[in-house]
Amino acid sequence: xxxxxxxxxxxxxxxxxxxxxxxxxxxxxxxxxxxxxxxxxxxxxxxxxxxxxxxxxxxxxxxxxxxxxxxxxxxxxxxxxxxxxxxxxxxxxxxxxxxxxxxxxxxxxxxxxxxxxxxxxxxxxxxxxxxxxxxxxxxxxxxxxxxxxxxxxxxxxxxxxxxxxxxxxxxxxxxxxxxxxxxxxxxxxxxxxxxxxxxxx
Numbered sequence: 261x262x263x264x265x266x267x268x269x270x271x272x273x274x275x276x277x278x279x280x281x282x283x284x285x286x287x288x289x290x291x292x293x294x295x296x297x298x299x300x301x302x303x304x305x306x307x308x309x310x311x312x313x314x315x316x317x318x319x320x321x322x323x324x325x326x327x328x329x330x331x332x333x334x335x336x337x338x339x340x341x342x343x344x345x346x347x348x349x350x351x352x353x354x355x356x357x358x359x360x361x362x363x364x365x366x367x368x369x370x371x372x373x374x375x376x377x378x379x380x381x382x383x384x385x386x387x388x389x390x391x392x393x394x395x396x397x398x399x400x401x402x403x404x405x406x407x408x409x410x411x412x413x414x415x416x417x418x419x420x421x422x423x424x425x426x427x428x429x430x431x432x433x434x435x436x437x438x439x440x441x442x443x444x445x446x447x448x449x450x451x452x453x454x455x456x457x458x459x460x461x
Contacts, residue, residue: 269400272293275340294392306330319386322367340378345375346440353366
């Protein structure tokens, strides 16, 4: 699982069970806080998920065991997003002008040389958007992690309840030794020339 996400780590004053101030929505180190998963991915699955502080499951979209929005568009050798090669990830948080809260998280995938126009997921309609708006306004800490070897990852890329997911078993031996995230940019949402981050998994 090559993950790029944000949590309210900077606001945490209690020491966690990991002897630091780490917190997330699943209380991995014993402390809960809001979490925004811009991407959790491998070559076969991609998730984007919003979590309030105590909602470990969250509300998400993408492709894998439980999501189908990117089905047929994200895989090794795919004509839209070929996950054997680097691809770009662009996330935005459009605001609701009436309530002053985020409406959704919009995540767009693209790749040099490809003209796929449907590789986008919208994580909308989440009941926790007000809490996440406050967290974003207070400042969230970006985090990169790469984990999963030796763990059951079928929740992410397994067949799912409908059998439509990408993998029927875990194969940790096929995981790369490292993952690269590069070409980061932070720009105003209205800037159509925003330069997305590039990811190689």
